[in-house]
Amino acid sequence: MLTPLQKYLVEKITLSEEELLLIDSVSILKKIRKKQFLFEAGEVWKYNAFVCRGLVKTFSVDKNGKEHIINFSPENYWFGDRDSLTNNTPSKFNIDAIEDSEIILIKKEDFEMLCHKIPSLNNLVNTILQKSFVVSQKRIHDSISLAAEEKYQNFLDSHPSLINRIPQHMIGAYLGITPETITRIRRNSNK
Template sequence: MSFELLLQSISKRVTLNEEEQKVFTSFFRPRKLKKKTFLYQEGDIQQHIAFINSGCLRSYSIDKNGTEHILQFAPAGWWIADMQSLLNNAPSNLSIDAIEDSEVFLIKQSDIEDMYQALPQLERYFRILAERSLATSQQRLIDALSLTAVERYNNFCQRYPSLIQSIPQKYVASYIGITPEFMSKMLSQPMKKG
């Protein structure tokens, strides 16, 4: 597996010379996941952050009624982890699995500090990543509380344009907080622009 996409992602925020790139990539372990294969299951203690090199993963929880709630999709070029589990060394409330055949690069939480020691400029990259993730999570919560299903669907289409045609509608419905049946009915109606 090539580190090209990972290095492109890093280069948007920090510059690494060739030797630094080798040091950086040495902290990552490649892993291939077949469609429907778990990276982690609810109850596991997560030890890694994953960068998606190809394919797509999702994180989700299942409530006591058996309803699935998707928190995140992570297509190629994105990161995914259950940060609560990772940072607190606690059992995960989320499952993370591949929704298509995928290749990921994993970095252990325990190696991140070593990476920062070797390459201090990477703290900036991961700080920006964390800030953007927090801002996105806050906006998603506000949207869930204040927007209609159609507006949430339109936001999904803007956020994940490459996924709208490639993943099952039931996953999109779960992400925006509606049933697949409601989603089907909603999409059969003419959408209002605005």
């Protein structure tokens, strides 16, 4: 029986039984409860992480205690702090669970070994990083260019499976708009 990570990978690339066992041998399963922190700002992020089940968020908190959500990561998503991982610097971000979640963690050095020994995995990682960069550029552009209604509609269009899993105030913290604005947008769209 394949793990969720193995199933995800074999849908994307061809892997031998030995390669699957190698991946499994360096995979650490971590279960976190709803509202439990996986990681806190100030620590150095040392993993490549994959969501097997559940939903996590990556966020920062400003000096006034306001939450700014950088990313939502549901099942079959990779997540983490790329800057902290790459540069071995303290992270600005926290990661916690929106739902009870199961995460696979692979230490940086183990992940690098996997990418070296499994070229198809390395190619997949490069493809994912390129897509992530494009998504980040679009998100930055949208956040500085679009009206609140357009940001919210883009979120609905991009993440239809998440809309009922994420509280309204968190969607607002992700989009940079208040929950009251989301309520107004929803009310106006129902007219």
